[in-house]
Amino acid sequence: MRIVGLTGGIASGKSTVSNLFKASGIPVVDADVVARDVLKKGSGGWKKVVAAFGDEILLPSREVDRPKLGQIVFSSDSKRQLLNKLMAPYISTGIFLEILRQWASGAKVIVVDIPLLFEVKMDKWTKPVVVVWVSEETQLKRLMERDGLSEEDARNRVMAQMPLDLKRSKADIVIDNNGSLDDLHQQFDKVLSEIRRSLTWTEFWRSRQGAFSVLGSVILGVFACKQLNIGS
Ligand SMILES: CC(C)(COP(=O)(O)OP(=O)(O)OC[C@H]1O[C@@H](n2cnc3c(N)ncnc32)[C@H](O)[C@@H]1O)[C@@H](O)C(=O)NCCC(=O)NCCS
Numbered sequence: 001m002r003i004v005g006l007t008g009g010i011a012s013g014k015s016t017v018s019n020l021f022k023a024s025g026i027p028v029v030d031a032d033v034v035a036r037d038v039l040k041k042g043s044g045g046w047k048k049v050v051a052a053f054g055d056e057i058l059l060p061s062r063e064v065d066r067p068k069l070g071q072i073v074f075s076s077d078s079k080r081q082l083l084n085k086l087m088a089p090y091i092s093t094g095i096f097l098e099i100l101r102q103w104a105s106g107a108k109v110i111v112v113d114i115p116l117l118f119e120v121k122m123d124k125w126t127k128p129v130v131v132v133w134v135s136e137e138t139q140l141k142r143l144m145e146r147d148g149l150s151e152e153d154a155r156n157r158v159m160a161q162m163p164l165d166l167k168r169s170k171a172d173i174v175i176d177n178n179g180s181l182d183d184l185h186q187q188f189d190k191v192l193s194e195i196r197r198s199l200t201w202t203e204f205w206r207s208r209q210g211a212f213s214v215l216g217s218v219i220l221g222v223f224a225c226k227q228l229n230i231g232s
Pocket residue numbers: 009010011031032035039066067069070073080083084087091114115116117157160161
């Protein structure tokens with residue numbers, strides 16, 4: 001199975017690209033969705049985060065007030081690192097289980113959309129790594145427009161991640177998303193044909209089909225040996 005890494009900076013266009021993958025029939029594991037489940041009221045992650053940050057981060061419904069928690073952690077490195085430490089085990093487990101589910105369903109190619117792919121060193125499990133890149137100016141503009149953030153809050157969120165130019169230098173494939181959505185679609189079509197190429201043998205053996213081929217060969221081998229022993 002080919003596990004494609006998709007990352008970039010906040011508001012660089014990862015979700016826009018991952019929606020294009022989904023529309024093309026490629027399964028996507030979205031770390032942000034997994035992270036949202038981790039903070040669902042009553043979950044293990046929710047209990048740990050509330051214990052650490054207090055009830056002040058909760059809405060009357062006792063669901064996490066996400067913008068408020070975001071304001072707290074993106075304006076303090078130590079508090080963001082505390083949140084990351086508390087949530088990382090749940091997020092990694094959730095991503096692994098989602099990948100396993102896709103493997104069990106027989107998917108040959110999946111995309112894992114992880115904003116912090118390089119920061120949490122998960123790029124070693126993915127190949128190729130696709131980075132959606134934009135200039136800092138475009139990133140701030142789109143982030144402020146999308147989330148209604150002040151420039152200061154937008155910068156805090158950008159600064160909480162590895163510099164996007166550094167991520168671009170680590171990429172196998174770069175999508176330059178500074179242009180229009182049409183420009184993005186044109187680049188996406190080229191990336192799609194690249195990740196749809198035939199699996200390598202390593203990727204095949206890591207797929208469900210490959211695992212069953214190995215299992216079938218072993219069973220046949222054992223059966224043949226037994227037959228030979230009986231005959232001799
Ligand atoms: C702080 C939270 C509650 C703010 O929620 P909010 O709905 O405002 O933002 P959302 O979850 O949509 O994240 C938006 C973007 O912020 C960036 N981001 C999120 N968490 C982090 C983080 N810990 N460090 C750096 N960037 C982050 C990502 O680019 C993400 O795509 C939320 O971001 C969160 O739970 N973060 C910790 C979990 C995490 O690390 N998620 C990233 C998964 S790799």
